[in-house]
Amino acid sequence: AQSVTQLGSHVSVSEGALVLLRCNYSSSVPPYLFWYVQYPNQGLQLLLKYTTGATLVKGINGFEAEFKKSETSFHLTKPSAHMSDAAEYFCAVSETGNQFYFGTGTSLTVIP
Amino acid sequence: EPEVTQTPSHQVTQMGQEVILRCVPISNHLYFYWYRQILGQKVEFLVSFYNNEISEKSEIFDDQFSVERPDGSNFTLKIRSTKLEDSAMYFCASKGSTFNTEAFFGQGTRLTVV
Numbered sequence: 001a002q003s004v005t006q007l008g009s010h011v012s013v014s015e016g017a018l019v020l021l022r023c024n025y026s027s028s029v030p031p032y033l034f035w036y037v038q039y040p041n042q043g044l045q046l047l048l049k050y051t052t053g054a055t056l057v058k059g060i061n062g063f064e065a066e067f068k069k070s071e072t073s074f075h076l077t078k079p080s081a082h083m084s085d086a087a088e089y090f091c092a093v094s095e096t097g098n099q100f101y102f103g104t105g106t107s108l109t110v111i112p
Numbered sequence: 113e114p115e116v117t118q119t120p121s122h123q124v125t126q127m128g129q130e131v132i133l134r135c136v137p138i139s140n141h142l143y144f145y146w147y148r149q150i151l152g153q154k155v156e157f158l159v160s161f162y163n164n165e166i167s168e169k170s171e172i173f174d175d176q177f178s179v180e181r182p183d184g185s186n187f188t189l190k191i192r193s194t195k196l197e198d199s200a201m202y203f204c205a206s207k208g209s210t211f212n213t214e215a216f217f218g219q220g221t222r223l224t225v226v
Contacts, residue, residue, distance in 0.1 A: 043115075100157060100215065
């Protein structure tokens with residue numbers, strides 16, 4: 001069975017500080033992994049995805065994530081937080097690229 | 113940039129009424145989805161639709177729900193006899209092909225059942 005656990009429903013960081021949003025998954029086969037971001041009153045926008053190949057993937061807005069099979073993790077990072085990064089972030093897993101299983105989301109607050 | 117659009121953005125309905133949530137997927141996409149998110153809970157898969165038929169559905173998607181692509185551009189979710197627990201944000205998504213892994217999501221319709 002596929003599932004995603006996002007540790008920390010709310011994360012606060014200072015502007016310029018490292019952003020680390022945690023995601024652990026379970027899957028019976030090598031998964032596709034995704035991070036989506038949702039700004040207020042907007043849809044889910046893809047930040048980055050891992051399908052195959054290089055385990056460190058880079059996405060939009062300076063975010064990156066590393067697929068660690070041994071830890072079943074796909075944590076999202078950004079070296080320096082910006083005020084515009086404040087949003088809800090969702091990790092998702094899919095075995096087929098068809099049905100997605102989402103985590104409960106992490107709300108990121110950036111403190112000036 | 114092409115996007116998935118959903119209407120209305122917010123719908124309030126009385127318990128027991130039928131509602132239709134509308135979505136316009138990206139025009140050349142072939143796979144269509146509905147997801148929902150009850151406040152404070154996970155985004156949950158409801159149904160996927162391909163080639164004018166349901167390809168997968170979750171346990172949530174019971175006889176109360178139906179989907180339709182009536183005119184080749186719209187993709188609708190109908191909820192019959194709404195219940196209070198149907199209150200949620202409903203997201204539509206579309207994907208270009210079976211080889212695409214990225215699904216594009218709409219901004220959601222917030223359904224409130226009173």
